[in-house]
Amino acid sequence: MPDSKPDWPRAKLHVVTGKGGTGKSTVAAALALALASHGKNVLLCEVEGRQGIARMFDVDQLPYEERRIAAGLTGPDGTPGTVYALHIDAESALLEYLAMYYRLGRAGRALDRFGVIEFATTIAPGVRDVLLTGKVFEAAKEGRRGKNVRQYDAVVLDAPPTGRIAQFLGVNSELAGLAKMGPIKSQADLVMTLFRSRKTVVHLVTVLEEMPVQETTDGIQDLRRADLPVGGVVVNMVRPQDLNAKALAAVRGGTIDPQELAADLKAAGVEADDVLTEGLLQEARDHAERRALEDSQRKLVGRLDVPAYELPRLTGGVDLGGLYELAAELKKQGMA
Numbered sequence: 119m120p121d122s123k124p125d126w127p128r129a130k131l132h133v134v135t136g137k138g139g140t141g142k143s144t145v146a147a148a149l150a151l152a153l154a155s156h157g158k159n160v161l162l163c164e165v166e167g168r169q170g171i172a173r174m175f176d177v178d179q180l181p182y183e184e185r186r187i188a189a190g191l192t193g194p195d196g197t198p199g200t201v202y203a204l205h206i207d208a209e210s211a212l213l214e215y216l217a218m219y220y221r222l223g224r225a226g227r228a229l230d231r232f233g234v235i236e237f238a239t240t241i242a243p244g245v246r247d248v249l250l251t252g253k254v255f256e257a258a259k260e261g262r263r264g265k266n267v268r269q270y271d272a273v274v275l276d277a278p279p280t281g282r283i284a285q286f287l288g289v290n291s292e293l294a295g296l297a298k299m300g301p302i303k304s305q306a307d308l309v310m311t312l313f314r315s316r317k318t319v320v321h322l323v324t325v326l327e328e329m330p331v332q333e334t335t336d337g338i339q340d341l342r343r344a345d346l347p348v349g350g351v352v353v354n355m356v357r358p359q360d361l362n363a364k365a366l367a368a369v370r371g372g373t374i375d376p377q378e379l380a381a382d383l384k385a386a387g388v389e390a391d392d393v394l395t396e397g398l399l400q401e402a403r404d405h406a407e408r409r410a411l412e413d414s415q416r417k418l419v420g421r422l423d424v425p426a427y428e429l430p431r432l433t434g435g436v437d438l439g440g441l442y443e444l445a446a447e448l449k450k451q452g453m454a
């Protein structure tokens with residue numbers, strides 16, 4: 119099947135948010151692999167300090183430095199690109215900033231010992247977000263300069279969760295308001311211009327349960343209110359749909375005759391006693407109930423008026439092969 123045209127041709131920075139545990143990191147990684155087909159260079163960034171990328175790609179802990187971690191998805195033209203990864207932490211970003219602006223390489227490290235950095239990054243959470251978003255901006259901006267500096271076709275950010283995303287991405291607009299003029303204000307304005315432009319899209323990951331879907335709905339509103347560009351919704355960990363609509367209706371309506379079921383099983387070579395048949399029926403009822411809940415949540419997602427993508431729940435968790443599988447799925451559905 120030919121791949122459909124990608125839905126986000128102008129996006130340079132893909133931000134992936136969602137309720138905790140719904141699969142933000144997994145989806146960000148799969149999206150990076152998918153975007154890195156056709157020979158493109160993609161940078162996957164994380165800012166939550168948990169080395170999730172290293173774990174997913176089964177490599178050593180990542181430094182504060184862009185590192186090649188995987189080949190992109192092999193496309194129909196057979197030339198995958200490359201995925202690089204960057205682990206961004208506020209302390210390193212602050213030291214880098216000090217070194218750059220005040221040439222404080224060594225003094226910067228002394229500051230670290232005296233805990234100034236702890237002050238800046240722990241006591242003032244806003245400062246932390248300014249440092250983190252600043253580094254993301256540096257990676258994603260046009261016309262990066264310097265020795266060994268790579269220009270990326272796309273940057274994917276494994277971002278903070280939905281409850282914090284608008285504030286996180288909007289921190290520079292607060293800063294611009296505070297600074298009023300001067301270099302800090304112009305830098306903050308540049309960052310906000312990128313984040314609010316069509317070069318940025320914020321995708322939301324959810325699962326088909328009430329709370330995450332509600333959080334997705336609220337998150338979209340928060341982002342729009344903050345004038346930040348909403349991308350798509352990725353519905354993750356979707357259960358296999360083992361029963362068709364007719365079978366589901368029969369299970370729900372309780373119209374399946376246990377004796378007929380036992381006879382069918384026997385025809386298929388399975389000797390089923392009453393316990394097994396009743397167990398199977400109970401399982402079918404549970405499945406039907408979960409499917410009904412999922413279907414009602416899927417309807418709500420459908421009403422959100424943004425593109426939606428669905429990823430299957432992979433049995434046995436997500437290894438590297440699984441990430442490529444999910445990447446291929448996102449590509450097929452047009453997210454990349």
Ligand SMILES: Nc1ncnc2c1ncn2[C@@H]1O[C@H](COP(=O)(O)OP(=O)(O)OP(=O)(O)O)[C@@H](O)[C@H]1O
Nearest residue numbers: 138139140141142143144355429430431432435436
């Ligand atoms: N499609 C999937 N199929 C099976 N398992 C999945 C899938 N997506 C994610 N998982 C698993 O679910 C768990 C949570 O995923 P992940 O770490 O990506 O979520 P997260 O939203 O980044 O979590 P956190 O809020 O802790 O950062 C992981 O163990 C991951 O391997």
Ligand SMILES: [Mg+2]
Nearest residue numbers: 142143144170
């Ligand atoms: Mg995560």
